Amino acid sequence: MKSKVGINLKQVKAARNSAKNIAKNVQTFVNDYTTVAVERTIARLLGIDGVDEFDVPLANVLVNELQEHNLLSNGVAPFIGMAIISHELTPQQIAEKIATDEISVINIPKCSPSKTLAALQPYIDATMERIAANRKRREDIIAKNGGDAPKPYLYAIVATGNIYEDVVQAEAAARQGADVIAVIRTTGQSLLDYVPYGATTEGFGGTFATQANFQIMRSALDKVGEEVGRYIRLCNYCSGLCMPEIAAMGAMEGLDVMLNDALYGILFRDINMQRTLVDQYFSRVINGFAGVIINTGEDNYLTTADAYDEAHTVLASDFINEQLALLAGIPDEQMGLGHAFEMDPQLTNGFLYELAQAQMLREIFPNAPLKYMPPTKFMTGNIFRGHIQNALFNEIAVWTNQGILLLGMLTEAIHTPFMADRFLSIENAKYISNNMRDIGEEVEFKKDGLIQKRVAQVLSNTVELLATIEQEGLFNALEKGIFADVKRPKDGGKGLDGVIKKSYNYYNPFISPMLKRG
Numbered sequence: 480m481k482s483k484v485g486i487n488l489k490q491v492k493a494a495r496n497s498a499k500n501i502a503k504n505v506q507t508f509v510n511d512y513t514t515v516a517v518e519r520t521i522a523r524l525l526g527i528d529g530v531d532e533f534d535v536p537l538a539n540v541l542v543n544e545l546q547e548h549n550l551l552s553n554g555v556a557p558f559i560g561m562a563i564i565s566h567e568l569t570p571q572q573i574a575e576k577i578a579t580d581e582i583s584v585i586n587i588p589k590c591s592p593s594k595t596l597a598a599l600q601p602y603i604d605a606t607m608e609r610i611a612a613n614r615k616r617r618e619d620i621i622a623k624n625g626g627d628a629p630k631p632y633l634y635a636i637v638a639t640g641n642i643y644e645d646v647v648q649a650e651a652a653a654r655q656g657a658d659v660i661a662v663i664r665t666t667g668q669s670l671l672d673y674v675p676y677g678a679t680t681e682g683f684g685g686t687f688a689t690q691a692n693f694q695i696m697r698s699a700l701d702k703v704g705e706e707v708g709r710y711i712r713l714c715n716y717c718s719g720l721c722m723p724e725i726a727a728m729g730a731m732e733g734l735d736v737m738l739n740d741a742l743y744g745i746l747f748r749d750i751n752m753q754r755t756l757v758d759q760y761f762s763r764v765i766n767g768f769a770g771v772i773i774n775t776g777e778d779n780y781l782t783t784a785d786a787y788d789e790a791h792t793v794l795a796s797d798f799i800n801e802q803l804a805l806l807a808g809i810p811d812e813q814m815g816l817g818h819a820f821e822m823d824p825q826l827t828n829g830f831l832y833e834l835a836q837a838q839m840l841r842e843i844f845p846n847a848p849l850k851y852m853p854p855t856k857f858m859t860g861n862i863f864r865g866h867i868q869n870a871l872f873n874e875i876a877v878w879t880n881q882g883i884l885l886l887g888m889l890t891e892a893i894h895t896p897f898m899a900d901r902f903l904s905i906e907n908a909k910y911i912s913n914n915m916r917d918i919g920e921e922v923e924f925k926k927d928g929l930i931q932k933r934v935a936q937v938l939s940n941t942v943e944l945l946a947t948i949e950q951e952g953l954f955n956a957l958e959k960g961i962f963a964d965v966k967r968p969k970d971g972g973k974g975l976d977g978v979i980k981k982s983y984n985y986y987n988p989f990i991s992p993m994l995k996r997g
Contacts, residue, residue, distance in 0.1 A: 480845075482842055483838060483842070483923060483924050484835060484838050484839055484842065484924055484930055484931050484934040485924075485926070485927075485931040485934060485935065486839065486842055486843065486934060486938065487935065487938060490938050490939065490941075490942050491843055491938070493942050493945075493946075494794075494795075494798050494938070494941055494942050494945050495798060495801075495802070497798075497942070497945035497946050497948070497949040498795075498798035498799045498801065498802045498945055498949075499802045500949050501799055501802070501945070501948055501949050501952070501953050502799060502802035502803045502805075502806055503802075503806075504952055504953065505756055505803065505953050506760070506803075506806050508753070508756070508757075508954075509756060509757050509760045511980060511981060512753070512757050512978055512979065512980055512981060513551070513552075513554060513757065513978075513979050513981055513985065513987070514754055514757050514758055514974075514977050514978050514979065515542050515543075515546060515551070515672070515977035515979075516672070516720060516721055516722060516723055516724055516754075516758050516977065517723055517757065517758060517761050517987070518542045518545070518551060518554060518555040519536075519538040519539060519541075519542050519555075519721075519724050520538075520723040520724045520726070520727045520761060520762075520765075521554070521555050521556050521987060521988070521989065522537075522538040522541055522542065522555050522559070522570070522574065523538050523724060523727050523728065524603075524606045524727050524989055525556070525559055525570040525599065525602045525603070525606070526569065526570045526571050526602050526605070526606070527541065527570050527571055527573075527574045528571065528690075529571075529575075529676065530676045531578040531579075532578075534676065535578075535673070536673050536674060536676060537571075537574040537575065537578055538574070538724070539672075539673050540574065540577060540578045541555065541573075541574045541577055541578075541584075542555060544577055544584050545558060545584055546979070548584055548585055550584060550585075551979050552979050552980060552981060552982040552985060553982050553984050553985055554981070554985045554986060554987060556595070556599060556986060556987065556988050557592065557595050557984065557985075557986065558584065558587060559573060559599065560590075560594070560595025560596060560598045560599045561587045561588065561589060561590055561595050561598075562582065562587050563595075563598040563599070564588075564590055564594060564595065564598050565587055565588045566582065569602075570602060592984070592986065596986075596988060599988055603988050603989065603992070606731070606989075607768075607989075607992060607993070607996070609731055610730045610731060610765075610768060610769050611768075611996070613730065613731070613732075613733040613769065614769055614770040616733065617710065617733065617735060617770065618770075620704070620710045621710045624708055624709055624710060627710070628658045628709060628710075629912075630848065630880060630881070630882050630883075631851065631876050631877070631880075631881045631882055631883055631884035631912075632658035632659050632712065632848075632882065632883050632884065633656060633657050633658045633659070633884055633886060633905060633908050633909070634657070634658070634659040634661060634714070634883050634884060634885045634886060635649075635652040635657035635659070635660060635661070635886050635901050635904070635905065636660075636661045636662075636663050636885075636886075636896070637649050637652070637660060637661070637662055637663065637686075638662070638663035638684065638685040638686065638895055639682075639686065639895075640665060640679075640680070640681055640682030640683060640684075640685065640686055641679075641680040641681070641682070641686065642662075642678055642679055642680065642686050642687075642691075642692045642695050642696065643678075643680065643695070645662055645686050645696065646695065646696060646699040648898055648901075649662075649696060649699060649700060649703075650699060650700075650703045651898050651901070651902075652898070652901050652905065653700065653703045653704065653707060653709075653711045654703060654706075654707060655901070655902050655905045655906075656905045656909055657711070657886070657901075657905060658709070658711065658712060659711070659712040659713075659714050659735070659736055659883065660696070660700060660711060660712070660713055660714065661714035661715070661736070661885075662685070662686055662688070662692070662696055662713070662714070662715050663684070663685035663686070663716075664685045664686070664687070664688045664715065664716040665682030665683055665684060665685040665686055665687050665688075666682075666683045666684035666685060667683075668685075668687060668688060668716075668719065669716070669718055669719025669720065669744060669748050669750070670719060670720060670748060670750075670973060671719070671720060671721065672720045672721065672974065672977065673721065674688070674689060674690075674721050674724050674725060674728070675687045675689050676689060676690075676691070677689060677691045678691040678692055678695060679691075679692060684895075688715050688716055688717075688725055688728075689728075690728040690731070690732060693713075693715065693728060693729060693732035693733075693734060694732050696713055697713055697732055697733050697734070700712075700713055712735035712736055712772075713733070713734045713735055713736070714734070714735065714736035714737065714738070714774070715729060715734055715736075715737060715738070716737065716738045717729060717737045717738070717739050717762050717766070718738055718739060718740060718741075718743060718744050718748075718776075719744055719748060719750065719755075720750060720754070720755075720758075720973065720974050720977075722739070722741070722744075722755065722758040722759060722762040723758050723761040723762040723765065725737075725762075726739065726761075726762035726763075726765040726766050726769075726771075727765055729766075729769070729771065730765050730766070730768070730769035730771065734769075734771060735770075735771060735772065736771065736772045736773075736774060736815065736883075737762075737766055737771050737772070737773055737774065738773075738774045738775075738776065739759070739762055739763060739766060739773040739774065739775070740759070740773075740774070740775040740776040740800065740817075741755040741756045741758070741759035742775070742776065742777075742796060742799075742800070742957075742962065743775070743776030743779055745957060745967050745972070746779070746780075746957075746962060746963050746965045746967065747776075747779055747963075747965070748973075749967065749971075749972045749973060750972050750973050750974055751970075751971065751972035751973060751974045751975040751978070752954060752957055752967060752969060752972065753954075753969065753970075753975060753978050754972075754973075754974035754975055754977055754978050755974070757978065759803070759807075760803075760806070760807055761987070761989075761990065763803070763804055763807030763808070763809055764807045764808055764989070764990055764993050764994060765989075765993065766807075766809065766813070767804075767807055767808035767809040767810070767813065767993070767994075768808070768993035768994075768996065770813065771813065772813045772814075772815045772848055772883075773804065773809060773813060773814060773815055774815040774817060774850045774883070775796070775797070775800045775814075775815065775816050775817045775850070776817055777792075777793045777796045777797055777800075777816070777817040777818055777819075778793075778817045778818055778819030778821070778850070778852035779817075779819075779963065780792055780793055780796065780962055780963040781793065781819050781821035781856065782821070782855065782856050782963075783963045783964055783965060784963050784964045785823075786819070786821040786822045786823070786856075787822060787823070787826060787829075787832060789963075789964075790832075790836055790937050791937050791938075791940035791941040791944055792944065792961070792962050792963070793817075793818050793819075793836075794818075794839070794840065794843075794937060794938070794941045795941045795944045795945050795948070795962075796962060797816040797817070797818070797840065797843075797844065798941070798945060799945075799948075799953070800814070800816060801814060801816065801844065801847075807994075808993065808994045811844070811846035811847050812846055812847070812848065813848075814844070814847040814848070815847070815848050815849065815850040815882060815883050816840070816844055816847050816849055816850065817849075817850045817852065818836065818837070818840055818849065818850075818851060818852070819851070819852035819853075819854075819855075820833050820837075820851070820852065820853060820854050820868075820871070820872040820875065821852075821854060821855070821856050821857070823857055824854075824857050824864075824868060828929060830871055830875075831929055831930055831933070832933055833871075833872075833875055834875050834878065834879070834930060835929075835930040835931075835933040835934050835937075836933075836934075836937065837851065837875045837876070837878075837879040837881065838878075838879045838924075838930070838934075839934045839937065839938065840879075841879045841880055841881070847882065848882025848883055849881050849882045849883070850881075850882065850883040850885070851872075851875075851876050851881040851882075851883065851884055851885065852885050853868075853869055853872045853884075853885055853886065853887025853888075853891075854868045854869065854872055854887060854891070855891055855892075858891035858892045859892060860890075860892050860893050862889040862890060862893075863889075865887075865888075865889040865890070865891060865892075866889040866903070866907065868887065869886075869887030869888075869889060869904065869907055870907055870911060872887055873887075873907060873908045873911040873912070874911055874915060876908075877911055877912050877915045877916065877918065877919070878915065878918050878919050878922075879919060880919055884908060886901065886904040886905060886908060887904060887907075888900050888901070888904055889903060889904065944961070947961075948961060954969045955969075957969075
């Protein structure tokens with residue numbers, strides 16, 4: 480299809496080649512390491528759940544014990560397999576007995592990899608069948624309702640801190656027309672190196688991401704979805720120090736969308752880049768297998784850097800995230816690559832520059848359900864201007880056929896949105912979506928006009944930036960502050976002590992079958 484904005488396809492190819500090489504270099508590093516979070520995830524996928532008498536998750540208890548005895552380089556899976564054989568217990572029973580010192584990790588008799596894998600196979604199969612069933616269930620409900628909701632999906636957030644209050648707000652938003660409900664995670668959870676257990680009723684700036692909370696919200700959305708005759712997607716966050724664990728819990732409980740981006744954690748949460756890139760790979764393998772749409776965090780770059788001057792960094796990061804996702808088995812249709820409507824409202828022709836960026840991304844990633852973020856940086860508390868800013872954002876989202884439209888709140892910068900705020904935001908988006916439905920098919924752009932020249936400039940800068948990152952490597956580029964004007968040291972940040980070099984005998988029993996069947 481001919482580009483509406485005059486995209487140079489040779490430059491797109493060059494950008495993708497650079498991004499592919501960047502991603503391959505990252506993957507070479509990832510393949511040599513595991514992390515405590517990856518091993519806890521494997522333990523959870525093998526059926527380990529719950530907490531000990533001190534409310535420490537049993538997955539943490541097991542992995543911490545192995546790490547303390549320098550046994551984690553082999554991975555948690557071989558240990559669990561050998562323990563199953565020697566003690567004739569389930570993985571859950573093994574973890575419980577280690578927590579009470581009834582079993583010691585150093586006294587498990589060794590046996591061959593083939594025998595340990597055979598012992599693990601029933602637990603591997605059971606979890607994969609559970610995740611596959613959730614994926615099929617989602618697809619069956621959508622088919623039963625006559626097909627999916629039209630794009631862009633309307634994405635509404637709830638964030639009370641109390642999962643039961645979140646349910647009330649989520650049900651209201653779904654009835655009003657929201658297609659995706661995102662339960663915003665409580666402030667600081669990304670920095671916890673464990674996943675809290677059980678249903679939670681307290682949280683600041685959001686609600687804890689726990690498996691119990693996932694169950695509660697999934698059940699509520701299924702009920703309201705049946706009532707309104709639509710499938711309502713559930714979104715949460717598998718980012719931070721427990722990225723793969725939360726991905727696994729989401730997959731087992733039937734979540735549909737996950738914020739899943741290591742670059743976001745590195746830049747905005749100061750999580751060690753080595754740790755989180757290893758964690759990201761396994762989390763994305765799980766999400767790919769589960770049919771979960773991942774959302775990436777490029778929109779956040781523009782909260783610290785200027786949207787006009789640094790637009791090319793967003794596109795460059797999207798290219799890199801695309802290639803990293805492909806290596807993890809995520810197809811284009813599950814890549815919610817991020818960008819945002821964040822031009823200064825005082826910028827002359829800012830709307831046209833925003834339109835250029837959105838159309839460019841749509842054409843470069845034609846099959847991806849792009850995640851488009853509303854204005855936040857220049858929201859002032861003036862609700863009337865804010866509602867207009869959100870309307871302009873909605874117009875571009877519909878015009879350029881974005882995949883996921885995060886509803887802008889007219890009360891942004893004032894308080895956490897009320898149900899009435901969400902109603903007005905949904906009404907705004909639905910009105911524009913209906914009235915401007917086919918504008919993208921009807922309007923063409925002036926040859927060599929402002930929009931096409933802007934696209935050419937951004938794409939050219941992107942190609943140059945990716946070539947630089949390709950030469951230096953992603954780790955070095957992040958140290959130099961190439962994205963969002965934020966510099967992070969390779970050996971700094973949180974979580975580096977949880978990175979372990981794999982031994983020759985290491986194996987993760989889930990990656991190969993998930994990639995094969997994903």
